[in-house]
Amino acid sequence: MHAQASSHTTTMTERGSFALARCSCGWTGPARRSRDKARTDAAEHLRTSGS
Ligand SMILES: [Zn+2]
Structure with missing residues (x-):
């Protein structure tokens, strides 16, 4: 089974x-000094990894 085939759940x-x-x-995104930038990394990952 491939339950996580297209699931991307990001956490901080x-x-x-x-x-x-x-x-x-x-x-895993790069370490950032600000949470906002880390969130941006997560959002960008979701965008670029989306089918
Ligand atoms: Zn992912």
Whole structure:
């Protein structure tokens, strides 16, 4: 079964003073100093990885 074939669920992770986005597909965004930029990374990932 491929339940996660097209599911991308992003979550925010904080490491010290950095924030980065992660996705259920295994993608991890770069560490950012601002959450907003990490969110932008997540949004861009969803856009670029969408079918
Ligand atoms: Zn993804």
